[in-house]
Amino acid sequence: MNKYFRLDIFLKxxxxxxxxxxxxAQEKAKDDAVNITxxxxxxDRIKQVLEKDRLGKEAETKKNKIIKEKKALNRKKVALYDxxxxxxxWSFFSEYWIVKNATVLKWNFKKPEYGLEDSFKExxxxxxxYELKFKILLVNTPDVTxxxxxxxxxxxxxxxxxxxxxxxxxxKLEISLLLLEDYVRLQKGxxxxxxxxxxxxxxxxSNSYEKKWDKSLxxxxxEKYDELIFDKGFNFQQQYSVTTRMNKLLKNxxxxxxxxxxxxxxxxxxxxxxxxxxxxxxxxxxxxLQKNWLKPQNKKVL
Amino acid sequence: xxxxxxxxxxxxxxFFSRVEAKEEISRVVYFNHLFGHVHKNPSRYSxxxxxxxxxxxxxxxxxxxxxxLSGNYxxxxxxxxxxxxxxxxxxxxxxxxxxxxxxxxxxxxNLSISEMYYWGKLNDQYVxxxxxxx
Numbered sequence: 001m002n003k004y005f006r007l008d009i010f011l012k013x014x015x016x017x018x019x020x021x022x023x024x025a026q027e028k029a030k031d032d033a034v035n036i037t038x039x040x041x042x043x044d045r046i047k048q049v050l051e052k053d054r055l056g057k058e059a060e061t062k063k064n065k066i067i068k069e070k071k072a073l074n075r076k077k078v079a080l081y082d083x084x085x086x087x088x089x090w091s092f093f094s095e096y097w098i099v100k101n102a103t104v105l106k107w108n109f110k111k112p113e114y115g116l117e118d119s120f121k122e123x124x125x126x127x128x129x130y131e132l133k134f135k136i137l138l139v140n141t142p143d144v145t146x147x148x149x150x151x152x153x154x155x156x157x158x159x160x161x162x163x164x165x166x167x168x169x170x171x172k173l174e175i176s177l178l179l180l181e182d183y184v185r186l187q188k189g190x191x192x193x194x195x196x197x198x199x200x201x202x203x204x205x206s207n208s209y210e211k212k213w214d215k216s217l218x219x220x221x222x223e224k225y226d227e228l229i230f231d232k233g234f235n236f237q238q239q240y241s242v243t244t245r246m247n248k249l250l251k252n253x254x255x256x257x258x259x260x261x262x263x264x265x266x267x268x269x270x271x272x273x274x275x276x277x278x279x280x281x282x283x284x285x286x287x288x289l290q291k292n293w294l295k296p297q298n299k300k301v302l
Numbered sequence: 303x304x305x306x307x308x309x310x311x312x313x314x315x316x317f318f319s320r321v322e323a324k325e326e327i328s329r330v331v332y333f334n335h336l337f338g339h340v341h342k343n344p345s346r347y348s349x350x351x352x353x354x355x356x357x358x359x360x361x362x363x364x365x366x367x368x369x370x371l372s373g374n375y376x377x378x379x380x381x382x383x384x385x386x387x388x389x390x391x392x393x394x395x396x397x398x399x400x401x402x403x404x405x406x407x408x409x410x411x412n413l414s415i416s417e418m419y420y421w422g423k424l425n426d427q428y429v430x431x432x433x434x435x436x
Binding site: 080081082083084088092095096098099100102107108110111114116117118120121124125129130131132133134135136137138208213215218 | 336403407411417420421435
């Protein structure tokens with residue numbers, strides 16, 4: 001009996017202790033909280049110490065440096081996707097077209113030395129056309145007789161047919177006059193205007209980072225080159241404008257003017273007699289009319 | 303005995319003159335056009351040993367202390383090839399061609415090997431010049 005009585009007292013005291021324990025813990029926690037609020041961390045003081053040590057400034061410069069480096073890296077990454085500028089595009093594209101049409105144009109052959117490098121340079125300088133870089137590509141086909149392709153500023157790429165030169169037995173001066181006519185035509189912007197397809201303006205000088213550029217654009221420009229060079233050529237109005245410009249450029253030198261007039265006569269005879277060059281009239285209409293435009297007009301005196 | 307010493311002298315002369323004529327590298331320059339060729343002989347129509355790209359390092363060869371220039375062509379060493387390149391296509395500094403300025407655009411053209419070869423040939427085939435102020 002006594003044994004049961006002791007157990008009862010033990011259980012009751014255990015129950016009492018379990019009731020009191022949480023309230024004691026709560027009180028203790030409250031006391032601790034009070035202690036924390038008594039000693040607050042003075043952030044302002046720490047900040048001041050850091051400022052005195054210039055650690056904050058250093059951290060700031062480091063942060064700025066990292067931001068700058070990241071920006072520069074990003075700029076470099078984006079720059080990889082730059083698309084050709086207006087200044088770089090045309091010479092590149094003309095050469096690209098020449099390479100793509102190597103088998104049609106037949107330019108990879110051993111050429112006769114006409115000495116055009118010096119004769120055309122001298123001719124340009126006598127005319128007063130300075131600081132013009134020229135590249136002349138002789139082609140071994142009658143399909144393209146002579147042409148100037150769009151190029152970058154102060155540069156020009158010419159195509160000249162060796163069979164055409166041989167058939168007409170052109171002199172160095174006549175070849176230079178032919179190239180000058182092509183130069184004038186190119187200066188007037190007819191080719192670039194024709195080849196500038198829709199979307200080219202927004203393409204040139206833009207960037208293709210995280211977006212795709214329209215690759216069909218180059219094919220479209222290439223088709224325009226084909227059309228103009230092999231089929232369509234220039235119209236009468238354009239030819240008239242070119243011929244009158246040539247007249248102005250050459251009329252101070254009677255030898256050159258005569259040479260141009262006689263050369264047009266040679267070409268006129270050729271295109272009328274040789275079936276290989278009948279297409280010439282479609283591209284450059286027409287040598288006969290050009291000769292008439294060059295003739296001084298007789299004004300009737302009333 | 304005199305006869306043998308004469309032979310020995312002639313042989314040593316031939317040997318040393320050959321050693322002296324040995325070709326060495328003079329300097330390194332860079333190819334400055336989009337594509338081009340290392341030619342077997344100093345002529346634009348000569349066989350191509352290799353097609354090279356813009357910025358490719360080219361070692362100019364010298365003999366007896368002088369760089370070898372045949373007409374406009376420098377004797378050069380490019381990789382394993384010993385050949386000739388026109389001097390107008392070589393620069394002391396690396397130049398930025400269109401392939402360097404617009405790399406992603408240029409790669410997207412997917413030029414074939416034969417197109418690169420033709421582009422190099424195109425540079426060989428041009429008659430080039432520039433009018434200057436007199």
